[in-house]
Amino acid sequence: MHMSGRKTVLAALVVFAALILMPLIAQVPAERELFKNTNIFAVQNAPTSATVFSVDSPHIVTYIMTYHYFNYGVLPGSIV
Numbered sequence: 001m002h003m004s005g006r007k008t009v010l011a012a013l014v015v016f017a018a019l020i021l022m023p024l025i026a027q028v029p030a031e032r033e034l035f036k037n038t039n040i041f042a043v044q045n046a047p048t049s050a051t052v053f054s055v056d057s058p059h060i061v062t063y064i065m066t067y068h069y070f071n072y073g074v075l076p077g078s079i080v
Contacts, residue, residue, distance in 0.1 A: 034059060043067075045074040 035053040064079060 031062065034061070045072070050077070 034055060037051055066079065
């Protein structure tokens, strides 16, 4: 295949990808924050209750941020 034939095939692939992939990409919902529990104050061990949250529909979790105050050797909790 000579150069102009390769360019034609490449152009066809780009058009095909645009026609197939762009509608799929457009359907992906924007990322949004589901739950945030942060503070600017000191944290301590032995919370009075567990931090929990729930959702009423399926979600794809892409990021979890956590921190733990490791005072006097107390091990962190868990993310379940």
